[in-house]
Amino acid sequence: MSSCHKSSYITTPIYYVNDVAHIGHAYTTIIADTLARYSRLIGHNTFFLTGTDEHGQKIEESAKKRGRDTKEYADEISATFRTLWDEFDISYDKFIRTTDEYHKKGVQKAFTTMHENGDIYKDTYKGHYCISCETFFPELQLVDGEFCPDCGKSTNIVEEESYFFRLSDYEDRLLAWYRDTPDCILPRSKRNEVIRFVEGGLNDLSVTRTSFDWGVKIPESFDDPKHVMYVWLDALMNYVTALGYGDDEKNMEFWPARVHLIGKDILRFHAIYWPAFLMSLDLPLPKHIGAHGWWTRNGEKMSKSKGNVVNPKEVADAYGLENFRYFMLREVPFGGDGDFSQKALIDRINSDLGNDLGNLLNRLIGMSGKYFEGRVECDLVEKYYKAELDEVQISLDKLEPMLFELQLHRYLEELWRPLTVANRAIDRYQPWTMIKEGKTEETMALNGLIATILAKVSLMLHAVMPKTTTIICNALGFEITPESFEKVIRNGEILVPFTTAKRDPLFPRIEGQLLVEKKPAEEPKKSEDKKKEVKKTEGIALIGIDQFFATSLKIGTIVKAEEVKKSKKLLLLQVDIGEDKPRQVVAGIKEWYSPDDLVGTQACLVANLKPAKLMGMKSEGMLLAAKDADGLSLIRPEKPKTIGTPIS
Template sequence: MSSKMYITTPIYYVNDVPHIGHAYTTIIADTVARYARLRGMDTFFLTGTDEHGQKIEQSAKAKGKTPQEYADEISRKFKELWDSFEISYDKFIRTTDKEHIEGVQKAFEIMYERGDIYKGTYEGHYCISCEAFFPESQLVDGEFCPDCGKETVIVKEESYFFRLSKYQEKLLDWYKSEEECILPKSKKNEVIKFVEGGLNDLSITRTSFDWGVKLPKSLNDPKHVMYVWLDALLNYITALGYGTDEKLMRYWPADFHLVGKDILRFHAVYWPAFLMSLGLPLPKHIAAHGWWTRDGEKMSKSKGNVVDPKIVADAYGLDNFRYFLLREVPFGQDGDFSQRALIDRINSDLSNDLGNLLNRIIGMSGKYFDHKISGTNVRKYHAREIKKTESIINGLEEYMFDMRLHKYLEELWKILGIANKSIDTYAPWSKMKEGKEDEAMATIALVANILAKTALMLHPVMPKTTLKIAQALGFEIENKNFEKFILQNELLPDFTIKSIPPLFPKIEKPLLEEKKRETTPKKAPKEEGIITIDDFFKVSLKIGTVIEAEEVPKSKKLLKLRVDLGEERPRQIIAGIKEFYSPEDLIGKQVCVVANLKPAKLMGLLSEGMILAARDENGLSLLMPETTKKPGTPVK
């Protein structure tokens, strides 16, 4: 096993405040880092904030702040949350840090000198929200971002490019040779498919905005700033002093980059290619987790259902929240947060299985042995239980370092099952009545030792709770005891157990008030595709006359029409029919319009209706009346 551990979260983009997804990533990383330290590994845990880019510049302007002021404000919220959660990071990096900027400029200079960066002109569809370009083949309806669904803009500007195409085969070789370089393995197949589809050189600078890292002075090109993803990804080495003071570079390569699935491509394609260009080793594992929903619905501000991790942790207990996040969902899959699910985990797993077990041996040891516990006869009477416990514990580390933390906890709980079953099976109270005090003590001591081992293995997940358990059992949670009780399978020396308050009081009802969301009454299921006449009459269809038509700049599909529907003013309608009709073809034509459709923006233009058309393999045709009708005539 490696003697060091370098684990990172993504650096979180400061366009909004922390949410449950940020907490989930950070708590996973914190758990692995805590385990590594307990294991005796030289550990470095990095988190921080990503603070450059056009989106930050725009958000700052909207709030009347400078980009630096805005970044300072949001970055502080992340750091304050992680500090209140007692996240055990070793460094909190900001991409506005002087050392980071110098390291990024050094990396750019090296890649440029090696011929992997060249100057050219870029034109393509750019999503400001995702800070990314997309080929037209990936766009939704030829206009909208495939990741966030927002409209893209066509950008044409001078740019420096990274020769990403040069590294296509090297990347594929890496995926093939390193079986677990991307976790879970199902995500690796998605990345391979993407790379096999062909890699284009990557535009890595911008001139259309100013909030970013400037190019090295040696290039003498001050109008360019670096692409935010190049800047951001390099944080994993600049945090170790790359390009400045490199004494911490001994931690490289990273053992785990933890990321959300939405940014896997940047980490599994762009980042290793940058590292290849710099001549640096590649990360050992890039681990991508899923997203969180709430009560089965996607979270959004408009729905008012975004989970604030601080509020939940304050109400239910931070350790309980940590346990829920890691136990509830397999890594890589999407998870659903609900107060009911959280309460069930607390009452069942934590209160019944763990907390009640400790209460039982405190009670029995106090009643029968004045709280004194001796393991002298544990192996004599419970060799089978000890062997099963050791077997389960010996398999746990693999789950931790495979990022299967839900399985880690599931297996750990099996030894609590052994302990609870042992009490019921061997019934110390009956042994005491029979005069078999040695056997009664052995069972109580067996459970105490299982609880001690559980506390050590659970400590990275629930650090505060397990310290209380260890205090009751008279030992400390530290590397020395990990080696003694976990690796060498020793038993606790004789000790006096301490009484402590119940760790997990039962929760009878939700502790947080749920915001009421408007719901529509449930109706009886209908045959799929069938609507009533009332449903049909909810749609207002009218005949309209096109009085003006023009192309939408920078769009290959959209036309802007002014349509007379017999109202006080003509309607503006944006229609995706440019491939089939020219503006001059449409002037004077009558069309069928959905007149009561909620207005929407397309390419920043308001569309106040929708024109009906039919399309098949022969093309698209607008639906038009057979003879001229008065504008506004209803279609029934």
């Protein structure tokens, strides 16, 4: 998707007020916030919507269990979502609640319009109803003839008078939409799931209830006061009522939505019911519906009973909100399930953010301060380092389509390549050597190259880490605005000369977990399990995942190698894993490798071994290798990877 769109309407789902916000809610909202911030940065007229879904039988029953008034209960839970998003600096333009009067008015208008168009009729419905999912299921879809196929809870047979939406009339139009707009549902594999479901046949949809009262009443003109809107008709309409549908429609210019972001569990409602409703109302269909996966914790499904639900506020407070944002978007491909662990989060902070990004700014400040009293000029960068600029531009050109196609992990992975170019240029050209050789102009141009790359990366990273990138760009002498984006990214203009100053590291290294993790509740062990805590399979002692993750494995580049005199086995290596200086490693591999074989190659390093001494020399790690009858081989990445990349 290109930047030719001049307006962008970005939405999260409206979150159901039956519980407090968890990491899944935070994930969706951070993605939406990133898209909205980027849209504003490229000059789009942007509207970002989030909010809460507050009607339905489940909410009514939850309030009764707590002895609470239903509206007061909904007010309280809704406020926790809004407060969290404000604390997370989420840049929403509107926070909608389905209890808002303007929303009710818009939903009633939609109901009337659908009826006038012949898409709503009255009948009696009998079926298996899941209160938790607010959904009827055909008996064929039930588990063991009773249980909900989505949440696993018991269903009840409900028979009641209902108004129906003629969903079955829209099968062909929906299938044509999926066929003609292959990226209407992202990732595309989810679109295939929806197509198969619709091809199986659609039944008309019950859109009102009489068994409870907590919802939007159907219009008075129907003279049927016992009916309230089915929660999904009510909830889905929020995307247009927030823009004024049925009331003051001045913001309807933002419709259709550029991206609806949702969890995969509500894909059917958004990809089938919602476009059918819009077709009935003669409104344009959304450009994209993006369905993301679920999050586990340390490989286990989260649940209250296990006590392993991730509180996003606790994580952000402990590790930094912007670090948390980066981790969430980088760690997992959009659409797939993701796993949260403190180990993985710490690795991302120390490696990607600390070693690659933060350390590059430190190197620029250090070099410019040492050689030019802090002065940085960029006018000669292209003269001396055009190859590096061209390589950076190749990555930059790929980024925007990835973002709006929701390939956020690939976006960040590609965005990190210019940082690799910058760090590699310093190691390759060695400014400390150039300055000694009197190559002052080339050295200044190298500093300018580093500043240029940092500026471009920061502008493209701004939507993900707005405060961090603001700090970096202030250090580079400019502000992040749509105008500076246009100049630096679109037009390739150079930075004006500026002067750097020493500053604290952006990403102080984290050495251990900052949150105390509760141990999940364990099922009672069987008697035979108690006999041996450590089982063995084919002679191999099994370990737990926590024991494995206690080992820090990283990709390093061997920047120097020499033989150890008086030793037949040892080589003395300097291995760069993205820290302030290379690690010294004494390795017993001289029989299979010469120093010339190793310099400039990559290897896998155990990075958290206690330092040891071999022949009086300090060794700060160990290289991974495999040895058989044919000799020894170092374990290496299949393709070159960024130094410091964690192995997991």
